[in-house]
Each structure stands twice: as C-alpha cells, then as structure tokens.
Amino acid sequence: EAGVTQFPSxxxxxxxxxxxxxxxxxxxxxxxxxxxxxxxxxxxxxxxxVKESKQDESGMPNNRFLAERTGGTYSxxxxxxxxxxxxxxxxxxxxxxxxxxxxxFFGPGTRLTVL
Amino acid sequence: TQLLEQSPQxxxxxxxxxxxxxxxxxxxxxxxQWYRQEPGEGPVLLVTVVTGGExxxxxRLTFQFGDARKDSSLHITAAQPGDTGLYLCAGRxxxxxxxxxxxDGTTLTVKP
Numbered sequence: 001e002a003g004v005t006q007f008p009s010x011x012x013x014x015x016x017x018x019x020x021x022x023x024x025x026x027x028x029x030x031x032x033x034x035x036x037x038x039x040x041x042x043x044x045x046x047x048x049x050v051k052e053s054k055q056d057e058s059g060m061p062n063n064r065f066l067a068e069r070t071g072g073t074y075s076x077x078x079x080x081x082x083x084x085x086x087x088x089x090x091x092x093x094x095x096x097x098x099x100x101x102x103x104x105f106f107g108p109g110t111r112l113t114v115l
Numbered sequence: 116t117q118l119l120e121q122s123p124q125x126x127x128x129x130x131x132x133x134x135x136x137x138x139x140x141x142x143x144x145x146x147x148q149w150y151r152q153e154p155g156e157g158p159v160l161l162v163t164v165v166t167g168g169e170x171x172x173x174x175r176l177t178f179q180f181g182d183a184r185k186d187s188s189l190h191i192t193a194a195q196p197g198d199t200g201l202y203l204c205a206g207r208x209x210x211x212x213x214x215x216x217x218x219d220g221t222t223l224t225v226k227p
Contacts, residue, residue, distance in 0.1 A: 033213065033214075033215075042119075042217045042218060042219040043203070043205075044217070048214060056213060056214060091157050093157070098212045099212050101146060104160070105160075106158045108155060108156050109156075
C-alpha cells in the first residue's frame with residue numbers, strides 16, 4: 001500500500017511568488033493534516049481536514065496560506081505571496097480515524113526555500 | 116499554548132552505551148507519541164502511550180508516560196549505529212484529538 005506522498009520534494013522560489021504544494025494521503029484516509037517545520041523550530045500543526053471539510057485551521061499562520069481538499073482526496077496548500085519566513089519543510093499526514101490513539105502517517109515533506 | 120520540551124537537544128554516544136531522552140510539559144496530554152525521523156523523510160511512529168505511568172517496550176527501546184501525563188521518557192539500551200536519527204515526542208489532547216503538538220526533537224548519533 002502506498003504511503004503519503006507529497007509533491008514537489010523541493011521548491012525554491014522568489015519572495016512574492018506563489019507556490020502550491022500537493023499531498024496525496026493514504027487511500028481511504030478521511031483525515032488529512034498539514035504541518036510545517038521552520039528552521040530551528042519544532043514541527044507545528046497547520047490544519048486538519050476531515051474529508052473535504054476543514055476541521056481545525058487554528059495553526060494557519062495568516063491569509064497568505066490557502067489549503068483545499070476538493071473531493072476529499074488529495075490536498076493542496078498554496079502560499080501567495082510567499083515571504084522569506086515561509087521557508088521550511090511542509091509535512092502532510094493522514095489517518096483513518098481521529099482519536100488519541102490513532103496513528104498519523106507522515107509524508108516525506110516538501111522543502112520550501114523562499115529567496 | 117501547550118509546549119513540549121525535549122532534552123537533550125543533541126546526544127552523541129558510543130555504540131553499546133545506554134541513553135535516555137526526556138519530553139516534558141506543564142500541560143496534561145491524553146496521549147503522547149514518540150517518532151523517529153530520518154533525513155529526507157517524515158516522522159515515523161514508534162509508540163503511543165495513553166495511560167499515566169504506562170511503560171511500553173519495543174526491543175531495546177523503553178517508553179514511559181509520567182503518572183500525571185505531562186512528561187515522558189525514551190530509554191535506549193545498548194545503542195547501535197542504526198539508532199542514529201532524530202527522535203520526536205508529540206502530544207494530543209481529547210478536545211482536539213487530530214492535532215499533534217511536537218517537541219523540538221533530540222538528534223542522536225551513535226558512533227561505531
């Protein structure tokens with residue numbers, strides 16, 4: 001069974017440009033999460049989808065970030081316009097159910113560099 | 116805001132030595148996870164602990180959840196070079212069971 005996949009693996013863009021990250025969760029997983037790790041900091045939660053609905057978007061840093069999950073399958077995270085502080089590694093995770101004991105499976109991440 | 120602090124941040128030891136990594140918080144968590152992350156990959160779950168005082172063993176790794184469910188430890192016995200990696204703890208609470216709060220990680224290097 002394929003794991004969580006993310007595309008691209010790396011992205012280098014100029015400040016002010018737009019970047020779209022994609023995440024394909026494990027098939028059948030209704031729950032999809034976005035996290036990011038900026039340089040020197042811990043991995044931080046961004047948001048959580050249940051199917052196509054945003055369950056919790058409390059971690060989204062500002063309105064330059066837009067996450068979508070149309071159809072409840074793959075998800076995209078768009079940053080527009082990108083700023084220097086957006087550089088970091090963006091992880092996607094998915095799970096079949098939610099709960100304190102459920103396993104979240106992480107993708108390999110997208111490393112975003114904003115110059 | 117719930118925070119998890121891990122210590123030490125970096126640890127370099129010789130093969131065969133024992134080590135303990137700590138994960139501490141002032142907040143109570145309903146569950147705590149330990150992950151291991153390799154370069155270029157995402158975190159991979161090692162274990163979940165949910166009961167205060169719980170101890171789980173995974174081969175040479177022993178995980179403990181504090182009685183008050185605010186802290187946890189990971190003990191590795193007779194470390195091997197294959198144990199090298201980034202170890203992360205993460206906590207969840209019942210009010211928002213989908214969201215994980217991560218510690219800042221412990222980078223372990225085991226020298227042959």
